[in-house]
Amino acid sequence: MNGKLDDKPAIKPEETLDPEDWDELRALGHRMVDDMLAYLESLRERPVWQPLPDAVTEALQTPIPRQPQGAQAAYEDFQQYVLPYPTGNIHPRFWGWVMGTGTPFAALTEMLAATVNSNMAGGHHAPNRVEAQVVAWLRSLLGFPDDASGLLVSGASMANLIALTVARNAKAPFDVREHGLPGGKHRMTLYASKETHSSVQKAAEVLGLGKTALRLVDVGEDFAIDMDKLELTIKTDIAMGYQPFCVVGNAGTVNTGAVDDLQALADLCRRYDLWLHIDGAFGALAALAPRDRHQIAGIEQADSLGFDLHKWLYMPFEAGCVLVRHRDEHRRTFALTPDYLAHGERGIAGRFDWFSDYDVQLSRGFRALKVWMSIKAEGIDRFGRLIQQNIDQARYLGRLVEQTPQLELLAPVTLNVVCFRFNPGGISEFSLNRLNEKLLYDLQEQGIAAPSSTLINGEFALRCAITNHRSRRSDFDFLVQQVLIRGGRLAQTITQEWAAVK
Numbered sequence: 185m186n187g188k189l190d191d192k193p194a195i196k197p198e199e200t201l202d203p204e205d206w207d208e209l210r211a212l213g214h215r216m217v218d219d220m221l222a223y224l225e226s227l228r229e230r231p232v233w234q235p236l237p238d239a240v241t242e243a244l245q246t247p248i249p250r251q252p253q254g255a256q257a258a259y260e261d262f263q264q265y266v267l268p269y270p271t272g273n274i275h276p277r278f279w280g281w282v283m284g285t286g287t288p289f290a291a292l293t294e295m296l297a298a299t300v301n302s303n304m305a306g307g308h309h310a311p312n313r314v315e316a317q318v319v320a321w322l323r324s325l326l327g328f329p330d331d332a333s334g335l336l337v338s339g340a341s342m343a344n345l346i347a348l349t350v351a352r353n354a355k356a357p358f359d360v361r362e363h364g365l366p367g368g369k370h371r372m373t374l375y376a377s378k379e380t381h382s383s384v385q386k387a388a389e390v391l392g393l394g395k396t397a398l399r400l401v402d403v404g405e406d407f408a409i410d411m412d413k414l415e416l417t418i419k420t421d422i423a424m425g426y427q428p429f430c431v432v433g434n435a436g437t438v439n440t441g442a443v444d445d446l447q448a449l450a451d452l453c454r455r456y457d458l459w460l461h462i463d464g465a466f467g468a469l470a471a472l473a474p475r476d477r478h479q480i481a482g483i484e485q486a487d488s489l490g491f492d493l494h495k496w497l498y499m500p501f502e503a504g505c506v507l508v509r510h511r512d513e514h515r516r517t518f519a520l521t522p523d524y525l526a527h528g529e530r531g532i533a534g535r536f537d538w539f540s541d542y543d544v545q546l547s548r549g550f551r552a553l554k555v556w557m558s559i560k561a562e563g564i565d566r567f568g569r570l571i572q573q574n575i576d577q578a579r580y581l582g583r584l585v586e587q588t589p590q591l592e593l594l595a596p597v598t599l600n601v602v603c604f605r606f607n608p609g610g611i612s613e614f615s616l617n618r619l620n621e622k623l624l625y626d627l628q629e630q631g632i633a634a635p636s637s638t639l640i641n642g643e644f645a646l647r648c649a650i651t652n653h654r655s656r657r658s659d660f661d662f663l664v665q666q667v668l669i670r671g672g673r674l675a676q677t678i679t680q681e682w683a684a685v686k
């Protein structure tokens with residue numbers, strides 16, 4: 185037996201991810217806050233965007249570190265390889281896609297949310313009530329009844345998916361959760377304009393309805409859905425034995441910001457007993473704009489509404505919201521409570537409704553905190569003024585385009601989207617598309633400004649979607665000036681190329 189005890193392996197100290205030296209981490213944390221605020225304060229001085237150098241791309245492909253390099257070194261890597269090369273959407277001259285900018289204060293609240301790190305599946309805790317409060321605020325702003333359900337989601341794509349799942353289950357003449365979707369005679373169909381965002385098609389595919397179940401209806405010159413064609417399509421489908429169940433209306437289409445006639449859609453849906461879902465990804469929050477809220481009148485009549493807070497409420501990603509008028513249908517679609525998730529009357533799991541009973545997700549992040557604190561800090565009217573400011577800026581840019589002979593407005597400016605192109609005259613349609621595409625790359629790659637692009641009736645458009653609280657009218661003056669200078673240069677090159685070919 186002698187010596188046996190000495191052979192026992194030494195007991196290693198147990199590990200944790202809390203710091204050994206709290207003061208050291210505290211100092212680093214303070215530095216991070218100072219650096220990030222300084223970074224935001226000086227945004228305007230930097231290019232809107234810059235391409236990733238190859239060396240950085242390589243530096244972001246290392247083998248997984250097995251040994252600690254330390255928090256300080258990890259932060260330095262972030263500063264060196266990540267911070268200089270973001271998407272650019274926080275810059276005052278970023279207007280691509282529909283992004284949103286975030287705010288310095290909301291960035292700070294993200295740290296608080298990660299610190300308490302509540303799981304927002306549900307339960308008896310204050311964060312749960314914060315989300316309920318935010319949803320209640322949004323519900324009342326958008327004119328939904330007090331008993332409507334709602335929750336924060338990752339974005340409008342997820343809001344659309346959740347809402348359309350409820351719509352499908354509520355309107356199916358059979359129990360979809362139990363039996364899935366039978367093919368053949370019960371082919372369920374839904375309707376939306378051709379200008380509808382691709383997330384609706386994705387939802388139709390994910391829901392097992394298939395792409396062709398989504399009937400895409402023509403739009404008028406205003407890019408809003410043609411109501412007569414919509415009704416005709418529905419009638420034809422009914423006559424052919426399909427089961428129409430839902431219309432998706434647009435409060436702000438992605439291409440041009442067009443708004444469907446929401447009131448007329450609500451009337452039609454009532455007549456045909458169809459679910460009305462409205463994709464208001466950005467447009468829904470025009471409800472806050474003092475002089476333009478009338479443009480989305482009727483939105484409050486929807487059965488469900490999806491919209492983003494990371495677009496026109498300027499929150500950092502991710503934050504979207506879905507509201508459903510029929511709470512029971514919503515719950516019936518998603519609630520599933522196995523033994524290990526029982527939420528009884530008391531304890532941590534008890535007392536309040538679980539958000540996961542209304543969501544695809546079980547574990548959910550504390551997205552609500554940034555929204556709750558930002559609305560408290562700024563007051564919702566301030567957001568309304570900023571949204572109005574963006575709409576006014578879009579009109580300003582639209583006017584600049586119309587007043588400039590070498591520029592052409594390609595779609596009416598309804599809300600905050602401006603589609604235009606450089607067209608000095610005497611250039612073929614095909615070459616104009618190439619020219620404007622090159623112009624877009626030039627503006628982005630030189631860090632001047634970041635519109636994105638789309639095709640309007642086949643014409644390549646520079647597209648500005650203004651959901652940016654940092655933009656100033658002078659930024660649009662600068663954009664137009666640069667488009668003229670750079671477009672002019674490109675046009676010259678094209679003309680010289682032609683001359684060389686001839």
Ligand SMILES: Cc1ncc(COP(=O)(O)O)c(C=O)c1O
Nearest residue numbers: 282339340341381383437438465
């Ligand atoms: C009209 C519309 N619907 C849906 C979406 C999808 O939103 P998200 O990217 O937040 O999922 C967008 C995004 O731009 C949009 O413009």
